[in-house]
Structures are given as C-alpha cells and as structure tokens.
Amino acid sequence: xxxxxxxxxxxxxxxxxxxxxxxxxxxxxxxxxxxxxxxxxxxxxxxxxxxxxxxxxxxxxxxxxxxxxxxxxxxxxxxxxxxxxxxxxxxxxxxxxxxxxxxxxxxxxxxxxxxxxxxxxxxxxxxxxxxxxxxxxxxxxxxxxxxxxxxxxxxxxxxxxxxxxxxxxxxxxxxxxxxxxxxxxxxxxxxxxxxxxxxxxxxxxxxxxxxxxxxxxxxxxxxxxxxxxxxxxxxxxxxxxxxxxxxxxxxxxxxxxxxxxxxxxxxxxxxxxxxxxxxxxxxxxxxxxxxxxxxxxxxxxxxxxxxxxxxxxxxxxxxxxxxxxxxxxxxxxxxxxxxxxxxxxxxxxxxxxxxxxxxxxxxxxxxxx
Numbered sequence: 529x530x531x532x533x534x535x536x537x538x539x540x541x542x543x544x545x546x547x548x549x550x551x552x553x554x555x556x557x558x559x560x561x562x563x564x565x566x567x568x569x570x571x572x573x574x575x576x577x578x579x580x581x582x583x584x585x586x587x588x589x590x591x592x593x594x595x596x597x598x599x600x601x602x603x604x605x606x607x608x609x610x611x612x613x614x615x616x617x618x619x620x621x622x623x624x625x626x627x628x629x630x631x632x633x634x635x636x637x638x639x640x641x642x643x644x645x646x647x648x649x650x651x652x653x654x655x656x657x658x659x660x661x662x663x664x665x666x667x668x669x670x671x672x673x674x675x676x677x678x679x680x681x682x683x684x685x686x687x688x689x690x691x692x693x694x695x696x697x698x699x700x701x702x703x704x705x706x707x708x709x710x711x712x713x714x715x716x717x718x719x720x721x722x723x724x725x726x727x728x729x730x731x732x733x734x735x736x737x738x739x740x741x742x743x744x745x746x747x748x749x750x751x752x753x754x755x756x757x758x759x760x761x762x763x764x765x766x767x768x769x770x771x772x773x774x775x776x777x778x779x780x781x782x783x784x785x786x787x788x789x790x791x792x793x794x795x796x797x798x799x800x801x802x803x804x805x806x807x808x809x810x811x812x813x814x815x816x817x818x819x820x821x822x823x824x825x826x827x828x829x830x831x832x833x834x835x836x837x838x839x840x841x842x843x844x845x846x847x848x849x850x851x852x853x854x855x856x857x858x859x860x861x862x863x864x865x866x867x868x869x870x871x872x873x874x875x876x877x878x879x880x881x882x883x884x885x886x887x888x889x890x891x892x893x894x895x896x897x
Contacts, residue, residue, distance in 0.1 A: 546793040546803055547750040547760075549767070550619060551775075551786040552742035557728035558784045559777040561839075567777070570727035572704050573746055574775060576615040576815035577837055577853065580884035583613075583763070585842070586770035591762060599759075603868050603886065608753045611763070612888040614814040615856050616746035618657065620696065620703040620732070627696040628747060628799075629657040629703075631857035633812040634831040635894040638671030648680035656857075659695045660798055667812065667892035668805045703744035704731050711781075726778055745786070749793075749814065751888055764790060808891030811863045817854040818869050818885020825862060829896060832858035837883060846873050853885055863889055 560571040560578075574582075588596035603609045618629045632655055636642060645652065658666070666672055675690060682688040683698060692698070708725040715722070732743035752760065767788055774784030793799045816835070833855040839848055848871040854864070866887035872880050 545752045545755055546799070547752075548791045548793050548796070548799065549748055549750065550789040550791075551616065551746040551748075551771070552789065553731050553745055553784075553786045554733055554740040554742050556774075556783065556785045557730050558775070558786075559726060559728055561777050568708055568725045568727050570706060570729050570776075572706065572729050573618065574616045575837075575856070576613050576748075576886075576888070577884045578839075579616060579748065579775075580613055580886075581882075582770055582775050583766060586773065587762065587766040590766050590769050595762075600868070600882065603882075603884075607865065609886050610753055610756060610759055612751040612753075612815070612886055613884070614749040614888045615816065616748045617814075618700060618703045618744065619747045620699070620744040621742075622696065627699075628660045629700055630660060630663045630814065630890075631812070632656055632658050632663070633667055633810075633859050633892055633894065634833060634857050635810070635859045636672075637666035638893060638895055640672040641677060645677075648677065648684050651680050651684045655697065657700050659697055660802065662692060662695050662697055664798070664802055667894065668802065668808070671893075702732075704729050706730075728778070728783065749888060764788075802890060805891045805893075808893050809896060810859050810861055810892050810894050811889040812892045813854060813856050813858045813860075813864065813887055813889050815856065815866075815888040816885060817858070817864045817866045817887035817889075818851060818883075819865065819867050823862060823865075826860055826864065828861060830858070830860045832860070841873075841876060841881060844876065846876055848881055848883065849873055851883055851885070854887075859892070859894065860889075863891075 558570070559567075560574055561567065562571050584596060584600070587599065599610075617631070620627045620629075666676075676692060679688045679690040679692045682690070683693070687693075688698070706727060706729050708727050711724050711726050713722045713724060714720070731745045734741050734743055750763075771786040771788055773779065774782070775786070776784040778784070793803065810829075816837070834852050835855045836850055837853050838850040840846070841848060851869045851871055853869075864887045866885040868882040869885050870880055871883045
C-alpha cells in the first residue's frame with residue numbers, strides 16, 4: 529500500500545502544474561487572528577484552511593451557488609482534488625532577488641550534530657522559517673555543514689556574516705512589523721464607549737513615484753492535479769475579487785486589501801528543483817493537514833505539531849466545530865493527502881461548512897530514525 533500510494537502521488541506530481549501567487553498589501557495593514565490570541569494580537573500570515581475558506585467564499589459571491597457547490601463536490605468526491613493550496617508564507621525582496629521563506633521541517637537535517645549542539649541549539653530552534661536556498665541545501669542537498677555550525681555559534685554570540693546570514697536566514701522578521709492601534713466601540717443602545725486595541729501586521733513597502741512598491745508580503749503555492757484552464761481562470765478571478773474585499777479581520781476598517789501576482793513555476797529553477805526533487809525519503813507539510821482515519825504507517829518515523837482550528841461563522845454568532853490539524857513543517861514518511869472536514873455546528877442549517885485539511889507537501893531527505 530505504501531509503495532502504490534507513493535507511486536500515485538509521484539505520478540500526480542509529474543502530471544501537475546504549479547503556480548506561485550504573491551499577495552501584495554502595499555501600505556494596507558492586515559489582521560490575522562488565530563485561536564488562542566485576542567484581537568490585540570495578530571499573526572503575520574494566513575494558514576491554508578483560512579485561505580481556502582476566504583477564497584471559496586469569494587468564489588461563491590462571484591459565481592453564485594451552483595458553481596461553488598460543483599467545485600466543492602470535486603473536493604469531496606475525489607481522492608485527487610482538483611487543486612491543492614499551501615499556507616501563505618513571507619517573501620521579501622532585497623535588491624534584485626526575492627527571498628522566499630519556508631517552514632523549517634520538524635526533523636534535523638542530514639549531518640546535524642545532535643550530540644554537540646549546545647553552543648547554537650537555541651539559535652537553531654528560533655529558525656522557524658528558512659530561506660528557500662538554505663531549506664533546499666539542508667533538506668534536499670548536502671545537508672548541514674560545519675560552516676553552518678560555526679555561523680550559528682557566531683550568531684548566538686553576536687552577529688554572523690556568513691552564507692546563512694547572506695541568504696537572509698536571520699532576517700525573517702525584517703519583512704514586517706506588528707503593532708497595535710486603539711479602537712473605540714460605541715454601544716448602539718446606550719451610546720457608551722469602550723476603548724480597545726487591535727493588532728495589525730504591516731509589510732514593507734516603498735514609494736515608487738506615484739505608485740507603492742511592496743517590498744515584502746505573502747506568497748503561496750498552488751498545485752493543480754491536471755491542467756484546467758477554466759478552473760484556473762475562475763480561481764484567479766475569485767482571488768482578485770477577494771483582494772478587493774480583503775482577507776482577515778478588521779476589513780470594515782480597510783484592512784487586508786491586496787493585489788496579486790500569479791506565476792508559473794516551471795521557469796523558476798530553484799522552485800522547479802524543490803518540487804521535482806527525487807531523492808527524498810520523507811515529505812514536509814507546507815499546508816495544514818487533516819484526515820480521518822489516518823493512512824496506515826503515516827505516523828511511523830513522523831515528526832509533527834498539532835493545532836486546534838476553530839472560529840466564527842461569518843455573519844452569525846455561531847462557532848464552527850473545532851478540529852485538530854497537523855501544522856506546517858510536520859514531516860511524514862508518506863505524502864499526506866487530506867480531506868475537507870465538515871465543521872458545521874448542529875444549530876446551523878443553511879448549508880454545510882467545511883474546513884480544508886487537504887495538504888500540500890514537498891519531498892525532503894532526512895535521517896531515518
């Protein structure tokens with residue numbers, strides 16, 4: 529079963545088409561709430577289930593009920609969904625290059641000195657995201673080098689200036705700033721006021737003559753199981769529509785508006801090599817993942833983190849059912865597939881509500897335990 533599943537997934541990759549989409553927020557701030565944090569805080573990115581829900585909601589408003597039901601049915605009926613969506617991650621433009629950050633896999637890279645890492649482990653552990661070129665070298669290339677050890681020690685003691693530094697490994701948080709703004713709520717009946725604070729994320733931007741140039745923002749990957757120009761055009765239009773309405777919270781204040789750039793990845797050598805890597809023995813999630821029951825053997829030699837996912841139904845004072853999902857960076861010996869989770873609360877009767885656990889992963893090479 530393991531080998532037939534891997535064969536089908538690899539065959540799916542060979543037949544697929546990949547896209548990279550940049551979300552450019554310009555001067556617009558955004559509020560990305562998460563379970564467990566209050567409105568005064570915000571994350572810097574959007575996970576795949578939230579992006580899927582917002583995108584499908586925009587799709588429904590643009591193409592109406594029958595079209596969205598037909599699309600959702602394709603996800604529900606098939607073991608090969610028409611498209612897989614990664615979570616969003618940070619990109620940062622620096623001169624003529626773009627640094628794409630990916631989640632650090634939850635297993636050590638090959639050649640990592642696990643028994644001799646006290647001098648730099650805290651610095652290594654803080655690297656939740658790696659630039660694509662470092663991610664590729666550690667998990668699809670030669671692995672961890674002695675020079676990496678020396679540079680992590682130098683970074684721990686002060687400031688490094690080696691290859692990891694030049695690749696932007698320690699500069700993830702330079703791509704955005706998180707702050708708080710005061711807000712006032714007015715009671716509709718008593719007119720009483722209440723002061724509160726809301727967290728916003730602001731990505732880097734610069735004034736370019738009369739235009740705004742986004743120097744950082746979010747990106748995500750799309751994986752079509754087969755070429756479908758009609759579906760891609762519709763998704764492109766719905767994402768453009770979503771950008772005009774905004775994503776995340778505080779949209780009534782103008783937060784979360786973005787424009788999009790849509791790229792094919794077959795001309796980008798770095799991404800092309802990362803996706804088509806054939807020497808891997810594990811798979812690293814770049815989306816959330818949910819499936820019940822789990823496939824046999826999936827958790828053998830796996831390293832993972834589990835997140836609780838919940839939230840409100842837009843326009844209703846009802847919470848969706850809570851569901852636990854595997855987080856980005858989780859590592860499995862088999863390529864995870866995933867499904868849509870029905871999170872419709874019992875008292876909500878208008879239509880089913882789904883949260884996407886359909887996964888997207890990249891092949892990596894790690895030491896087998």
